[in-house]
Amino acid sequence: MAKNVNQSKQYRIYLKSTKEWVEVPEEFYREQTRYYDTFRHRMQEHGQCSCPKSKFWLCDGDCLTCEFRCAGDMLSLDYETENDSGDTCSMLDSIPDTAPLAADIIADKLLLEQLVQRLHELDPDAGLILQLLKDEKSDRAIAEALGRPQRTFAHQMKRYRDELRNIRGY
Numbered sequence: 126m127a128k129n130v131n132q133s134k135q136y137r138i139y140l141k142s143t144k145e146w147v148e149v150p151e152e153f154y155r156e157q158t159r160y161y162d163t164f165r166h167r168m169q170e171h172g173q174c175s176c177p178k179s180k181f182w183l184c185d186g187d188c189l190t191c192e193f194r195c196a197g198d199m200l201s202l203d204y205e206t207e208n209d210s211g212d213t214c215s216m217l218d219s220i221p222d223t224a225p226l227a228a229d230i231i232a233d234k235l236l237l238e239q240l241v242q243r244l245h246e247l248d249p250d251a252g253l254i255l256q257l258l259k260d261e262k263s264d265r266a267i268a269e270a271l272g273r274p275q276r277t278f279a280h281q282m283k284r285y286r287d288e289l290r291n292i293r294g295y
């Protein structure tokens with residue numbers, strides 16, 4: 126008899142938005158309960174949730190509108206505080222900007238133009254070499270396309286690279 130009672134057990138979840146109970150399959154009930162229990166425990170560890178055990182069924186993961194929400198130990202990045210000198214600052218002020226400076230971009234562009242110009246001075250086939258390097262061809266394939274012996278081309282490329290490194294400064 127107990128077996129029949131367990132099979133007929135109804136699984137229900139409460140929808141706060143409509144304020145009603147909805148019957149769901151056991152698999153969905155267990156999945157949702159596990160997800161929200163994990164979420165609530167994480168928020169409780171950070172002091173952001175003070176939901177009593179008798180009200181766990183109300184948890185829908187929307188902590189911003191929950192009546193049991195606490196401030197906790199996690200602040201927004203734009204939360205402003207005063208420093209020692211009396212100025213207001215936020216955590217966003219302490220995040221470094223990783224974007225390259227315009228001056229660095231311009232300097233790199235000028236250096237690249239200078240290197241390409243010097244390569245054209247060193248080798249009359251520089252345009253073809255650059256195109257094949259752009260297409261990720263090997264030194265052997267480039268030498269074959271230029272009609273040069275592979276070892277000769279490799280020696281020339283070593284010389285070119287040394288010359289271009291001298292222009293770069295290292």
